[in-house]
Amino acid sequence: MNLNDLQALMGEAIEIDEYRDLWVVDLGNTARAAPLLGEARRMADSLGAYLHYVGPADSGEAIALGADRVHPLAAAGADAAVATLAALFANAKPEFVFLAADETGNEVAARLAGRLHGGVVLNCIALRLDEAAREVVASHPVYDGAHYLDSAVTAKPQIFTVRPEIFPMPARDSGRTGEVEPVAASEPEHPSRDTGPAAHTPPATPLHKAARVVAVGRGGNDAATVEVARLLAAKLGAHFAGDRSAFDSGWIGKEDIVGVIGTEIAPDVYIAAGIWGDTLHRAGTEGAKFVVAIHPDASAPIFNAADAAVVGQPKDVLPRLLALL
Amino acid sequence: MNYDLPPEYNALRRMLREFITEEIAPVAKKIDEDSVVPPELIRRMGDVGFFGVPFPREYGGMGAGELGYCIMMEELNRVCPSVATIIGAHIGIGVMSLYLDGSKALQQKYMPDLCSGRKIAAFALTEPNAGSDAAGIQMRATLEGDSYILDGQKMWITNGPIADVINVLALTDPALGARGGATVFAVEREWAGYTPGKPESKMGLHGSPTSLLNFDEVRVPRENVVGQIGLGFVTFMKALDIGRASLGAATLGGAQASLEASIRWARTRQQFGRPIAHMQSIQFMIADMAAEIEALRALVYRTAWLIDNGRPFIKEAGMCKLLGSETASRCIDRALQIHGALGLSRDFTIERGFRDARISEIFEGTNEIQRIVIASELMQGVGVRIRP
Amino acid sequence: MRLLVLLRQLLDPAGMLVNRKAGKVFVNREEYMINPADKRALEAALQIKDATGAEVVAAAVGPARTEDALREARALGADRAILIKEDVAAPAGRFYEALCDSLGDVDLILTGDSALDTGEAVGPQLAEMVNMAFLGNAVQCALEGAVVRIVRRDVRDATQRAYNGVEADLPAVVTVTRSGPTPRYPHGGAIIEMYRDPEAVEIMTAADLGLDDSALQPAVVERGQSFPPEREFGKQMTVEEIAERMTP
Known part of the structure; x- marks a missing residue:
């Protein structure tokens, strides 16, 4: 029985300003919100608290995935979600609130924290519950993921947006029972208005600043495979480049040579297809944060710098990769 | 301090x-x-x-x-x-x-x-027959009514092809020569009779155009005289004195770039199974570069302080140019050695740095002239007057 | 028309070295910079100033060194700069809420979408605290009369390449992403001037803003740091695994 039930039973307001229960807020992307239910269920069990789900999913489904109480809320924009949830939470006083970390989730979470004078940690990649302190210590990336801060919220409610991919989809338990409580929708006081598609051309990124680079070398490549690599680059929004051997083969221009002789790069993702990876090349790419190397020869030094190694012919691997994207 | x-x-x-x-x-x-x-x-x-x-x-x-x-x-x-x-x-x-x-x-x-x-702007002093012997200039400026008529040729003028305003030294009183008979004029690019030459083809500094300047009876109004009639050589020498400090600062940057590139390559390049940074021969070169650069930095910024605080600085400015250009040349030479064949590649920065560094020992007064400047400042203290 | 731009000063990552194995962040050069997204928010504000003549007030919360960020903002063209000289652990939103009250008529507040060093998003929190409309993640921002219009990446578009327009009536809070307008460079002379002008930055404290100790309690505290796993080179991956890494 929660506080609201007790109040209803006694027919009078009970003055307790204690925050309780865990809430998972689903703003419409249920596939991303559902994994949070599983993790929050475990926390609710160890805290002896209820787990609420507020969102558009089928009530039975949300209960089967771990919710005790379901508050049906149709997907709407951030403004409407904030207005409704702020009113709901002002009354319900949740102890913990979890949302999926995406643009909308982060916006709604932070706005709720402002409205409710709570605290929020965004984009968490790990949650650790401290039962005694009744707080969650959340790891979240800073400096573009160079490292993580482990932060706790000392205000109430404690709000977190969580990268859903870190938790597995919870097992369905169709035997679970729960309740459904309607939500009174509130209108936003200062709504924003969508004015439709807009033109925006991001400034062209030069090779040395590209966030993604697909580069080819002569190892196992031929002109037809290079064209596949070019398509792959286009698909990924990546800069198409190559090593010195690709330039010698006439596949790329001189300005697109990657390496110490050529252009030094530091992209988030670097796909090296058929690149042998001598010192001159690797020294010019050592800032790359995630390196995919595809080369037919397992002894190619590029593999010593590869986070993902595929020993194989680019002409076999690249079309498969392209098809999967 | x-x-x-x-x-x-x-x-x-x-x-x-x-x-x-x-x-x-x-x-x-x-x-x-x-x-x-x-x-x-x-x-x-x-x-x-x-x-x-x-x-x-x-x-x-x-x-x-x-x-x-x-x-x-x-x-x-x-x-x-x-x-x-x-x-x-x-x-x-x-x-x-x-x-x-x-x-x-x-x-x-x-x-x-x-x-x-x-x-x-450009600064036009050097002539085909007056380089280190700057006082040997021959360009004439003849008074005609309210104007001076400039006639002659300047050579190796940095910014020559692109300059809009050219400060040029010419003899207003050939009998007195440069010391006492030379005057600085501010000449505009569009004026009749002024023709910059085509850019010289040089070893380094390819982006910095250098050329001859031709003055064929260029009419310069009297109000475009810079400073006093007859004291132009003094004006130019003062400008050169100050310029040497900042030239030293430039060489400091070049030397620093050589050091940074060398440290990076020493860490990256592997030979005999380990980064060449582990070899004493490389370490010694890098240590020598760093020590010389640190000394140069101290000199350059102290000289800037002397200038900004109105202290005598001529000797120190000469030292900035002398020590700076030679330090930069030594550093880029060592950097090239550390980089090996890569250092010679036109597709890498060291080769350009090597070509660009050498001129600093020559322009704005050769290093030989700097030594004379420094020596004459020192000798003045014991009553010896040196004139190059 | 008055624009308030919120700036955060943080350690420049160029001087930092993260050692995952040792579980440590080494600070080789202690240099500070304006949060990159905040700098773009400032640029958006300055473009509005160029177009409409609006007054731009830059504000920051932090220790004395934060003055550097505000002098930079002045050199870039901000008309006023206010430093709320307090420990950054306190929630910045409370200070800015009080600052808005103290300034009166603030029409538009601009700031970055999040802080590079803490991941904190001040803008959306503040919007609710001061009861203004909120427009997040702008890549463009313009004023038309009493309406603010932004362009942002369309969150409904899976390809992440479509943009849509959103507008709201003033007063409003707008956050700008690191894809926002490219910041201008200040004139070097303006930097020198703003450092030599003792009044370039106005200093305020919590007490000046009428905030007591309860407002200075942090809402979020740092309990420690953790690190991504060390990179493992040469690990074989299937094409399917790689494809998964590549999709947003």
């Missing part, structure tokens, strides 16, 4: 470094290959104040003094000596002679455009 820069100079250096890294570094190689600095880059640099660092705000300068100017030259030459040389010739000697001795009217006429980079 306080070796920390005042906070405004740290902030200035940070801004300059960001601009240079973002806007100039990516095109430095192309500037060398195409032998031209894009006018758009010049315009953008002008907007930020590169072309007027030491000059007052009222003229559109930065008001950052010699210290700010040295910081800018160090940062610029670290990345692109061609652009640094354009600006060094513009500010350090070109505009400087106007600023030191020009009339208020002349300064007001030219300095706002010069400080913003909308116009480029």
